[in-house]
Amino acid sequence: MPTDVGCGWTWWTPITENEKTQLRVGRLTKAHGLKGAIKLELFTDDPERRFVPGAVFTLQVPTSSPWHGKTLELAELRWYNGHPVGFFKGVPDRTAAEALVKAILWIDLDADATSDEEDAWYDHQLVGLRVLRDGEQVGTVKLVEHLPAQDLLVVKTADAREVMVPFVKAIVPAVDLAAGTVTVTPPAGLFEELPDDEPPAPAAASPAAAPPDGVH
Helix, strand or coil, rough: CCCCCCCCCCCCCEEEEECEEEEEEEEEEEEEECEEEEEEECCCCCCHHCCCCEEEEEEEECCCCCCCCCEEEEEEEEEEECCEEEEEEECCCHHHHHHHCCCEEEEECCCCCCCCCCCCCEEECCCCCCCEEEEEEEEEEEEECCCCEEEEEEEEECCCCCCECCCCCCCCEEEEEECCCEEEECCCCCCCCCCCCCCCCCCCCCCCCCCCCCCC
């Protein structure tokens, strides 16, 4: 599991295939100082290789962002009190840095590359895997959704429903590509409807009132 991931939501390093094969390596979290530096949340075990001067990142930002459709080039990565801080070309001050907060950073990879990072998979490796709960198949992975807060496995069940499974260690403890399986330990109600609360049992009938003394 990536040791330098500060986020508690997602336990894996997602890799997606769009027009290019890409690896998600970080997220910009907070402006640092007045000179355009930005604190980083890392989604990689190897920041020394991924975050080198000149590295170019594709930005995942809202379409309304002025950075939508643009890339970001790293000028320098520094560490302050154990936290990574990036300095980027074209980000000269705090105002520019604040416009990039929450942006997710992706790097391009060779389409035939395989990841050598632990707990890192390509989307196409996950799609189609059998989803097991307690050893029984409950569906197959249809696709992977990458959201800002967390990543989701979209699981198609036998009855053609689609179930959104948070891709976190507590719920998806194991991915076995060789076996073609994903093991899930979902909370009750994620894959099935919980029964309605049982109606309260009818009150016990009151015993017949005893006749007054002397009356038979």
